[in-house]
Amino acid sequence: MNRNSLTKRLVTAPYTFWMLIFVVVPIALVVYYALTDANGRFTMENIMAIVDYKKTFGVSVELALISTAICLLLAYPLAYTISRMKAHRQSTMVMLVMLPMWMNFLIRTYAWMTILENNGLINRFVRMLGGEGFRMINTNGAVVLGMVYNFLPYMILPIYTVLTKIEQSTIEAAQDLGANRAQVFRRILFPMSVPGIISGITMVFVPAVSTFVISKLLGGGKTFLIGDIIENYFLGNTGTVNYNIGASLSLVLMILILLSMAVMNHFDKDETSGGML
Amino acid sequence: MENNRIIELQNISIALGGEQILKDLNLYINDKEFITLLGPSGCGKTTTLRIIAGFLAPDAGKVIFSGRDVTNVPPHKRQVNTIFQRYALFPHLNVFENIAFGLRVQKQKEAEIRETVTQMLALVNLKGFEKRNIQSLSGGQQQRVAIARALAVKPRVLLLDEPLGALDLKLRKDMQVELKNIQQRLGITFIYVTHDQEEALSMSDTIVVMDGGVIQQVGAPIDIYNEPKNAFVADFIGESNILDGVMREDLAAEFAGHRFECLDKGFAQNEPVDVVIRPEDVDVVPVEKGMICGDVTSVTFKGVHFEIIVDVDGFKWMIQTTDYVAPGAHIGIYIEPDAIHIMKKSKYSGLYGDYSTFSDEIEMLSDVNYEKEGDEDEP
Numbered sequence: 330m331n332r333n334s335l336t337k338r339l340v341t342a343p344y345t346f347w348m349l350i351f352v353v354v355p356i357a358l359v360v361y362y363a364l365t366d367a368n369g370r371f372t373m374e375n376i377m378a379i380v381d382y383k384k385t386f387g388v389s390v391e392l393a394l395i396s397t398a399i400c401l402l403l404a405y406p407l408a409y410t411i412s413r414m415k416a417h418r419q420s421t422m423v424m425l426v427m428l429p430m431w432m433n434f435l436i437r438t439y440a441w442m443t444i445l446e447n448n449g450l451i452n453r454f455v456r457m458l459g460g461e462g463f464r465m466i467n468t469n470g471a472v473v474l475g476m477v478y479n480f481l482p483y484m485i486l487p488i489y490t491v492l493t494k495i496e497q498s499t500i501e502a503a504q505d506l507g508a509n510r511a512q513v514f515r516r517i518l519f520p521m522s523v524p525g526i527i528s529g530i531t532m533v534f535v536p537a538v539s540t541f542v543i544s545k546l547l548g549g550g551k552t553f554l555i556g557d558i559i560e561n562y563f564l565g566n567t568g569t570v571n572y573n574i575g576a577s578l579s580l581v582l583m584i585l586i587l588l589s590m591a592v593m594n595h596f597d598k599d600e601t602s603g604g605m606l
Numbered sequence: 607m608e609n610n611r612i613i614e615l616q617n618i619s620i621a622l623g624g625e626q627i628l629k630d631l632n633l634y635i636n637d638k639e640f641i642t643l644l645g646p647s648g649c650g651k652t653t654t655l656r657i658i659a660g661f662l663a664p665d666a667g668k669v670i671f672s673g674r675d676v677t678n679v680p681p682h683k684r685q686v687n688t689i690f691q692r693y694a695l696f697p698h699l700n701v702f703e704n705i706a707f708g709l710r711v712q713k714q715k716e717a718e719i720r721e722t723v724t725q726m727l728a729l730v731n732l733k734g735f736e737k738r739n740i741q742s743l744s745g746g747q748q749q750r751v752a753i754a755r756a757l758a759v760k761p762r763v764l765l766l767d768e769p770l771g772a773l774d775l776k777l778r779k780d781m782q783v784e785l786k787n788i789q790q791r792l793g794i795t796f797i798y799v800t801h802d803q804e805e806a807l808s809m810s811d812t813i814v815v816m817d818g819g820v821i822q823q824v825g826a827p828i829d830i831y832n833e834p835k836n837a838f839v840a841d842f843i844g845e846s847n848i849l850d851g852v853m854r855e856d857l858a859a860e861f862a863g864h865r866f867e868c869l870d871k872g873f874a875q876n877e878p879v880d881v882v883i884r885p886e887d888v889d890v891v892p893v894e895k896g897m898i899c900g901d902v903t904s905v906t907f908k909g910v911h912f913e914i915i916v917d918v919d920g921f922k923w924m925i926q927t928t929d930y931v932a933p934g935a936h937i938g939i940y941i942e943p944d945a946i947h948i949m950k951k952s953k954y955s956g957l958y959g960d961y962s963t964f965s966d967e968i969e970m971l972s973d974v975n976y977e978k979e980g981d982e983d984e985p
């Protein structure tokens with residue numbers, strides 16, 4: 330027994346160490362900076378300062394929510410279709426879904442810039458056909474598009490995984506008992522895929538709400554998200570460097586994400602523990 | 607009974623994945639009947655069931671349900687319900703909600719639903735299990751929930767796809783009795799699919815023996831057992847010694863180098879035939895009284911009887927006898943005329959009925975195969 334627990338501790342030691350250095354310490358630092366001023370004295374001022382960024386927070390959450398919703402609407406039917414294909418076609422399709430992830434995130438986002446620019450691919454094509462051409466880059470729409478494009482696979486994969494676990498005979502049993510397609514979806518497929526939907530939403534919403542690259546490249550400074558502001562406070566691209574306010578914004582964002590995840594998990598439990606209706 | 611047909615399958619053909627599964631199948635099923643589709647894996651029995659349920663559409667032919675053509679009616683609009691091989695319960699719902707599923711889909715009132723579910727739980731002996739989680743139930747209990755769930759919507763026909771395959775022997779026997787009871791009490795038609803001939807014999811009113819997508823024989827269990835139509839049926843249902851013979855004239859057949867008296871007639875003179883003799887119908891007698899003689903090559907104690915293999919001029923007979931015979935003994939064999947059953951030659955002639963390669967292990971292995979391959983019936 331004793332030896333066993335010693336081996337266990339030895340085996341887990343590197344991970345514990347890693348987590349300590351790269352997760353616990355950074356978070357502690359964020360908390361420290363957020364609650365102190367430039368001279369290292371305790372203060373709540375930084376936290377209070379976030380009131381100034383209410384609007385940015387709002388925009389960030391709004392765009393992230395819109396992107397998450399669009400991802401979900403696009404991903405669910407696709408994930409369902411893939412999950413009902415023959416095994417070898419399924420793996421091909423999953424590979425196609427993941428294919429863009431083999432390319433660098435920045436390159437893919439730059440590619441969208443050249444497509445959406447005022448003199449980009451789409452507008453040149455529209456003008457070729459005699460159209461007016463219109464502004465797409467540097468709008469909220471472009472930012473949402475970038476988020477959806479980049480994070481869609483993270484929504485498809487977990488939903489696909491739960492759907493493949495639902496046996497065809499379960500669906501057939503529901504049909505057999507009189508359920509039409511809509512009822513099969515509402516009473517069987519959807520409730521059974523909630524865990525996948527939850528992780529999909531988490532995996533899309535969290536990076537979307539905190540992104541700064543997408544908004545910078547496709548929003549062009551017009552759409553300013555909370556991630557951009559935090560980046561600015563740490564790097565000082567457009568203003569003064571202020572680790573304290575940057576850290577306090579990060580802390581608030583973190584709490585916001587944790588809260589929304591807690592709410593989601595609560596949902597999950599409600600749905601799967603049976604008491605439908 | 608004849609006018610009481612609830613389901614008719616007319617000229618059904620279907621190919622799945624490029625393979626012809628059913629060939630021009632015709633079958634009618636009477637109301638309130640317990641009918642069993644029996645056959646080895648890949649014989650098309652599950653496919654037939656899925657066509658009746660509506661999960662598969664035949665390439666050709668019609669499905670008639672109480673006089674109405676339902677070939678193109680989707681499963682959720684058919685008055686038949688299925689018990690699936692592995693139950694297919696809904697894991698996200700508890701026992702109550704599983705059974706209530708069909709009723710909720712029909713939008714019945716809550717009070718009615720509660721009443722029906724309670725009734726069903728009583729029917730399958732699961733009172734008090736309402737709130738239980740599906741995963742917390744044993745195989746037998748899950749099976750009962752599946753039965754209750756299907757019966758709750760009051761189907762006219764219940765389809766059962768090897769429902770007892772996953773249960774252990776003791777439980778399977780109990781469930782056989784229980785299923786038969788439920789069928790008789792509710793007076794609904796059961797269409798039962800199995801590869802287990804014993805199960806088929808003990809439960810069914812009618813057995814449909816299938817092989818290679820073709821119905822080999824339809825009949826009551828006793829008729830199928832006593833009057834098999836060809837070597838396949840004779841071998842698949844029970845044990846059989848199947849010998850090559852010649853019908854010398856009415857009531858006289860020659861096989862194993864001896865002319866036997868029998869009860870069969872209507873064959874052409876000197877027509878080559880298959881002769882079936884059940885192991886329990888062969889009498890072991892002293893050599894001088896035997897019609898033919900042979901050497902005992904193996905003896906297996908089976909509890910109720912001994913199973914002995916006897917070599918008669920190279921053909922190995924299986925004989926079941928209650929008297930012990932020593933291996934190596936030279937014995938006589940005596941066969942009563944009514945123990946001999948003559949069949950026309952078929953494509954199965956010569957494939958079955960010789961016990962020279964027989965062993966219990968081989969039979970057990972092939973049983974395992976059936977269970978595994980049963981899945982292949984599903985696309």
